[in-house]
Amino acid sequence: MMIRFFAIALAVSSLFAQTGLEAVSIRPGDGSKPGGPIHGGPGSSDPGLVTMRNIDLFSLVAMAYGLHRYQLSAPDWLNSARFDISARVPQGIDVDQYRRLLQSMLAERYHLAIHHESREMRIYDLTVAKNGPKMKPATHQSASADGLQPPQPHATPPVPGYHGAVFLNIPALSMPRLAEYLSGFLDAPINDATGLQGDYEIRLRTAFGGTSSEPTGDAASLSLFDALPEQLGLRLVSRKDQVDVVVVDRMDKSPTEN
DSSP: OHHHHHHHHHHHHHHHHHTSOEEEEEEEOOTTSOOOOEEOSTTSSOTTEEEEEEEEHHHHHHHHHTOOGGGEEOOGGGGTOEEEEEEEOOTTOOHHHHHHHHHHHHHHHHOOEEEEEEEEEEEEEEEEOTTOOOOOBOSSOOOOOSSOOOOOSSSSOOOTTOOEEEEEEEEEEEHHHHHHHHHHHHTSOEEEOSOOOSEEEEEEEEEESOOOSSOOSOGGGOOHHHHIIIIISEEEEEEEEEEEEEEEEEOOSSOOOO
16 A cells, blocks of 8 residues: 555656756846746747746746735835746646746745735725716727736836826727726726626726825826726726735745756
């Protein structure tokens, strides 16, 4: 019986060894420059090879665990520590398996250790405003990203400390994806509660960088809370709820050698 147990354990160990990321190369990036493109991996045009240019560790951890930025609590230096990473990906794996491989790579090369916490925070429901939606149905399908991508710091432009007008001109977007997209503006969860199906044209002009979590009443400010009902016929309703948050307990600033 003991021999059979060890045989099974050896087989499982061999399976994991065969399905790990291969030929992983990690090189220092440039913390003074923005992140570059991510190409390859499951769901992309090149599933067998992934390359990440100048990716920061915060985005990498969030991507590996399938988190929004507000779901990850980590030291500030993770946002500026950047690396060029490339690796070969096993054939036939899906996105969830790919995430687990990224998690294993982070634990092995950066000694990442995390734990989960439930934290109360303000969340928002995206609903239809009183007079109904003002969006036009999309005339074509929305484009999908080429493979797994990290969460964006906010919609546009990705410059820390930016304050000013933002124009969204998206030919086709579903309501769940719009809710996820807008969550970057508030750095908080937004849940699609519109009940609207299909894709819509999104034309939105709003102001980025405000701190108010409620409507301002000033039309000239074009806060997100003012712009959504006026321009899209949608509305954000706030409430408090518990959100699962991943906390980084330990992570090395430099990876082990290639």
